[in-house]
Amino acid sequence: xLVKLSSSALKQTRWxxxxxxxxxxxxxxxxxxxxxxxxxxxxxxxxxxxxxIFCASATLIESHERRAKEKAGLSxxxxxxxxxxxxxxxxxxxxxxxxxxxxxxxxxxxxxxxxAFVAAILVWAAVAVSAWWLRxxxxxxxxxxxxxxxxxxxxxxxxxx
Amino acid sequence: MxxxxxxxxxxxxxxxxxxxxxxxxxxKSFAGLLGAAPSVALATLSIAVVxxxxxxxxxxxxxxxxxxxxxxxYSLAVCHLLTRFHLAxxxxxxxxxxxxxxxxxxxxxxxxxxx
Numbered sequence: 001x002l003v004k005l006s007s008s009a010l011k012q013t014r015w016x017x018x019x020x021x022x023x024x025x026x027x028x029x030x031x032x033x034x035x036x037x038x039x040x041x042x043x044x045x046x047x048x049x050x051x052x053i054f055c056a057s058a059t060l061i062e063s064h065e066r067r068a069k070e071k072a073g074l075s076x077x078x079x080x081x082x083x084x085x086x087x088x089x090x091x092x093x094x095x096x097x098x099x100x101x102x103x104x105x106x107x108x109x110x111x112x113x114x115x116a117f118v119a120a121i122l123v124w125a126a127v128a129v130s131a132w133w134l135r136x137x138x139x140x141x142x143x144x145x146x147x148x149x150x151x152x153x154x155x156x157x158x159x160x161x
Numbered sequence: 162m163x164x165x166x167x168x169x170x171x172x173x174x175x176x177x178x179x180x181x182x183x184x185x186x187x188x189k190s191f192a193g194l195l196g197a198a199p200s201v202a203l204a205t206l207s208i209a210v211v212x213x214x215x216x217x218x219x220x221x222x223x224x225x226x227x228x229x230x231x232x233x234x235y236s237l238a239v240c241h242l243l244t245r246f247h248l249a250x251x252x253x254x255x256x257x258x259x260x261x262x263x264x265x266x267x268x269x270x271x272x273x274x275x276x
Contacts, residue, residue, distance in 0.1 A: 003186065003187070003188070003191050004186070004187040005185050005186060005187075006185055006187060007185060009184050009185055009187070010181065010184055010185060012184075013184055018177060018180075018181075021173075021176060021177050021180045022173040022174070022176070022177045023173065024176070025172045025173045025174075025175065025176020025177060025180075025200060025201065026168070026169035026170065026172045026173030026176070027169070027172075028172060028176070028201050029168045029169060029171065029172025029173070029176075029201050029204045029205055030165050030168045030169050030172070032168075032201055032205050033164070033165065033168050033205065033208070034165075036205075036209075036221065040274075041217060041220045041221050041224075041274070042220065042223075042224045042269060042273070042274030042275070043224070043269070044205075044221055044224075045220065045221040045222065045223060045224030045225045045227075045228065045274070046224050046225070046227055046228040046231070046265045046266070046269060047201070047228065048199070048201055048202040048205055048206070048221065048222070048225040048228055049197075049201075049202070049225055049227075049228030049229040049231065049232045049265075050201060050228065050261075051196075051232055051235050051236075051254070051258070051261060052176075052201060053176055053180065053200075054196055054235075054236075054239075054254055055250075055251060055254035055255060055258075057180060057183070057196055058196075058239065058250040058251075058253070058254050059250045059251045059254070061189070061250070062249065062250040078247075080250070081243045081244070081247065081248075081249065081250065082243075082244070083189055084239075084243055084250040084253075085239070085240045085243040085244045086188075086189040086190045086193060087189055087190075087192065087193040087196055088193065088196070088236045088237075088239040088240040088243065089190055089193060089236065089240050090189065090190040090191060090192060090193015090194045090195075090196060091193045091194070091196030091197045091232070091236040091239075092193075092197075092232075092233050092236035092237050092240065093190075093193070093194060093197075094193065094194035094195065094196060094197030094198065095197040095229050095230070095232040095233040095236060096229075096233065097194070097197065098197045098198075098199055098202075098225075098229040098232060099226050099229035099230060099233075101199045101202065101225075101229075102199075102202070102222045102223070102225035102226045102228075102229055103222075103226055105206065105218070105219070105222040105225075106219050106222045106223050106226075106275070109210070109215045109218050109219045109222065110215050110216070110219060113210045113215055113218075116215075117203070117206070117207070120199070121199070121203075124198075124199055128194045128197070129194070132190065132191055132194055136190075
């Protein structure tokens with residue numbers, strides 16, 4: 001499946017769910033500032049990669065999937081958990097990009113502040129997308145190999161022609 | 162007080178923008194990449210550069226690398242709690258926060274901050 005951008009998915013989200021994300025995002029940024037000023041810049045830096053809205057996002061994804069399944073008369077509990085797990089797997093790959101963002105910003109910011117932001121964002125996007133693409137390729141290759149091994153084994157046993 | 166208000170609005174807006182983009186993207190594993198978007202970092206580092214200068218922002222971004230490694234471990238933990246232990250999303254994300262704290266502060270204790 002190719003990467004798609006669809007605005008229809010936004011209709012699933014209720015207005016208060018946007019509010020919750022705004023609130024959590026704002027609070028996380030305030031907390032990071034407070035931690036930096038009270039406990040020092042090193043501790044504050046850790047909080048720049050705080051999974052602040054992750055719990056809200058994962059819970060929303062789970063409930064959207066569950067609602068969609070329940071509309072069809074099925075229990076969507078398992079499907080909801082799987083969708084949230086996929087989101088978490090994506091965030092894991094994205095965090096490689098986040099580490100690259102921080103490293104590039106650290107190197108470039110002493111030369112040019114605006115350039116540091118631009119370079120760091122571009123590197124974040126490139127690294128995160130590459131990590132996702134590489135994982136996808138590896139999964140497809142390993143699945144193809146597995147299918148081939150099963151078919152070969154079945155042919156040897158004579159269960160398939 | 163004004164500083165915190167600016168932080169709150171800037172952080173809220175950037176986080177919301179990445180969240181909306183994440184909602185629109187398919188497949189879900191790709192949209193998940195935005196769960197680790199530098200949304201809080203963009204708001205905080207911008208304010209840090211303006212208020213304290215590039216050296217302060219650089220020091221903050223150095224330990225952000227530890228935070229990002231901790232976030233990778235956290236995401237992995239959430240994924241396992243959901244798929245292997247069949248926990249619901251809310252308890253899984255809350256329980257796994259302990260992993261983020263241990264890894265982030267463990268790396269800071271082990272390697273220290275920027276020189």
